[in-house]
Amino acid sequence: MWPLAMATRIVIQLLLCAALCCLPSPHAHGLNNGLGLTPPMGWNSWNFFGCKISEQLIQEMADALVTSGLADIGYTYVNIDDCWASHRDNEGNLVADKKSFPSGIKFLADKIHAKGLKIGIYSDAGILTCQRRPGSLYHELQDAQIFASWDIDYLKYDNCFNLGIQPQNRYPSMAVALNKTNRPIYFSICEWGQNDPAKWAGEIGNSWRTTDDIKDKWQSIVTIADINNQWAAYAGPGAWNDPDMLEVGNGGMTFNEYRAHFSIWCLMKAPLLIGCDVRNMTSETFEILSNVEAIAVNQDILGVQGSKVSKQGSGECLEVWAGPLSGSRVAVALWNRCSYGNNITASWGDVGIVSDSPMIVRDLWEHRFLSGSFIGNLTMYVESHDCKLLIFIPEEQKLYYGEQ
Incomplete structure (x- = not known):
């Protein structure tokens, strides 16, 4: 573990250098929540587990982030992706799947917060999610309020079953609804880059997907990096291009390829959301994900996408x-x-x-x-x-x- 301690010292030196240069503080220009001044870091359930999620699994992932030391170096969001919800009740409120989340999302949020971490959840700017669970289209105010009541910190907002309505007419409704809760909730727009969200999402969300879903393959990394690159000028503190979650450690690429993947995502100021099973990651996976010198590039206060x-x-x-x-x-x-x-x-x-x-x-x-x-x-x-x-x-x- 000594390289991590040594690299931590380097990060402190980098911060000292920044202070000595008398840099001004940045201001968010995205959603009115003060979040995302640097790209978010954490873990997301989708890439490795898909719909095979439960409250026990989410708690185990949170524990693994803490015990591995990854939480201490910035990976603080624990994000539940699709398949957590089952239906709406008689009052129209979203209900968690009782088989997978028998204690409810508020219970899970309290557990995550007790570990010093933050919790994220998933919904969709359509009538259904991509896995045909209830979406939030036409329920934005109600869903935002219930997310806030559960103390949610992050919302990934997808694009399936959208009735053909232009995203510029769907995503702002949730941004307004989140603002009305008076709870700072990071807003991650997952529009897949279909309508050039870099041109319009900066005033709506804290980040926006620029591409289709990532795959654990070399060609996917190369293609996504090139697409995301063309929108570099639109990113900055509070509003980031999102080339999708990390595949590091999922087994489809070599160590060198994963290292390249992580390096470019850090340089592009992409959100760093781990997508592997952190309970069982190899030492090589940990070596990549825990490189605080690379992370310091991603989290640099200047906030310019490479x-x-x-x-x-x-x-x-x-x-x-x-x-x-x-x-x-x-x-x-x-x-x-x-x-x-x-x-x-x-x-x-x-x-x-x-x-x-x-x-x-x-x-x-x-x-x-x-x-x-x-x-x-x-x-x-x-x-x-x-x-x-x-x-x-x-x-x-x-x-x-x-x-x-």
């Missing part, structure tokens, strides 16, 4: 992604999508650094500084389907990081 800045090689499958961080730093990912290892070069002009600026470079997966300083460009060898995640730091700041 993006693709160059493509290299004969097949253009060698890529450089980059984005500014607080403290005049730059996050850089060297992403090898090729089927073979190769060198990738980050040029200062591509990543947004003045050409003659000397930089020191931190490798966030090796948890070390590269030897010396660099001017103009940096070239590193990257294995197939792997990714180097780096921070470029002005040389004059090296004393803040313990560099002599």
Whole structure:
């Protein structure tokens, strides 16, 4: 566990650097709830469990977040996805499935909150959810009030059975309803990117899905990253592009591929919602999910989504992604999508650094500084389907990081 302790020290140093640079505090421009100034972090039931959920399972996942230490480094939302509800009662109130949630959602919320965590729930901007449970279309005020009465902290709001009504005419109703509860509930719009939500959802929700559902496959990660990338300019504190939940640890990809997946999601300021069984994760899965140096890129107070800045090689499958961080730093990912290892070069002009600026470079997966300083460009060898995640730091700041 010593790399986690060491990386925690680095995060403290990064925060110190930001403070020394006298950065202004950001202001949310999304839903009027003050939430999401940095992308949310937590766990969601869907990717691994689908409809096979219960109050016992959710409590066990919350326990695993705490005992593993993942909760301490930011994974605080425990989100129930589809299949928790069974019907509406005679007064129109949503009722939890008695077989799976016999004690009710309020009981479960109290248990989750007692662990120092937050709880999320799922509904749909249609008459039914995707698994044909009751949706919230035309029940927005009633459902928002009952979510608030259960002390819900997060709402994922899907897009099935929507009667063909434009999303711009459905999602705002729930945003208004959530505001009226006077309880801060993070609003996650899951419109699948069909109507370019980046253009309109920033004043409605705290985040919005930009793509179809993610799959535990390499090509899914590549495709989703490219789609999400085109909307980078629309993201910021309080309102984030959402390329869907993490697949790290679900078994369909290699360690290198999962590391690349996590690196790019961190750089893109995506919500970091774990989608695996955290009770039984491997040491490699924990190593990826607990990398607080990578997480610090995702949670950086500047809140600028990194993006693709160059493509290299004969097949253009060698890529450089980059984005500014607080403290005049730059996050850089060297992403090898090729089927073979190769060198990738980050040029200062591509990543947004003045050409003659000397930089020191931190490798966030090796948890070390590269030897010396660099001017103009940096070239590193990257294995197939792997990714180097780096921070470029002005040389004059090296004393803040313990560099002599």
